[in-house]
Amino acid sequence: MDRHNTNWQDAWVSCNTTMNPNTPRGMTHWIMYDLGTTYLLADLHIWNINDPDHLDRGAMNIAIDISTDGENWIEQGSYFLGQGTGSSIYEGEDLTDLDGAEAHYLLITVLDSYGATCSGISELKIEVEGIVSDLNESVNSQACFDLKVFPNPHQTEFSTRISSTCPQMIYVKLFDSLGRVVEERIVNPQEEGDLLTFGKDYMPSGMYILRIQQGDAIGRYQVLKSQ
Numbered sequence: 677m678d679r680h681n682t683n684w685q686d687a688w689v690s691c692n693t694t695m696n697p698n699t700p701r702g703m704t705h706w707i708m709y710d711l712g713t714t715y716l717l718a719d720l721h722i723w724n725i726n727d728p729d730h731l732d733r734g735a736m737n738i739a740i741d742i743s744t745d746g747e748n749w750i751e752q753g754s755y756f757l758g759q760g761t762g763s764s765i766y767e768g769e770d771l772t773d774l775d776g777a778e779a780h781y782l783l784i785t786v787l788d789s790y791g792a793t794c795s796g797i798s799e800l801k802i803e804v805e806g807i808v809s810d811l812n813e814s815v816n817s818q819a820c821f822d823l824k825v826f827p828n829p830h831q832t833e834f835s836t837r838i839s840s841t842c843p844q845m846i847y848v849k850l851f852d853s854l855g856r857v858v859e860e861r862i863v864n865p866q867e868e869g870d871l872l873t874f875g876k877d878y879m880p881s882g883m884y885i886l887r888i889q890q891g892d893a894i895g896r897y898q899v900l901k902s903q
Contacts, residue, residue: 884899
């Protein structure tokens, strides 16, 4: 169940203000999450400080900013966050729906707490609607192949269609988040391009990398398997 314990160590707490990555916010209590790639964000659920002896450290009003590069920020709004209960069955609250906003970085700034000098939150969970990927960002400029992946995210399997204007064989490998090869194929661009289907029932949900190589050109495409 989506509960949070009462251990003060299972939280983020800031007792000294520092310069905010979104510089107009100045010296503040803040935490920035690097999500690893650019997602389309949806529902945001937050658990406040839940240590019974320090509930006053909980954030009361927070500002949420998002960014795709960690330098240019877009304000999503200011939100009121209810105080933690200090109970082991505390379940936090649904704070807001980010409505498909694109973000690689999520920044939470504490505007004020429930009275303490220190401030923070215990935990957060972000639902995602999808992942934003651009194959061209990872392809050698000499690449002459094109790739389409669908659906992405997927729940059971996904398909790819690869086309190329070059004659060399195309080597396709699917890696999991630990860098292990899950599946691999070889494509002959001289033949009619059929759909390649990837996905096994035993594959856990998470991020996968589809690696395409033709000659010296290499492309990587991020694929997300959702629950």
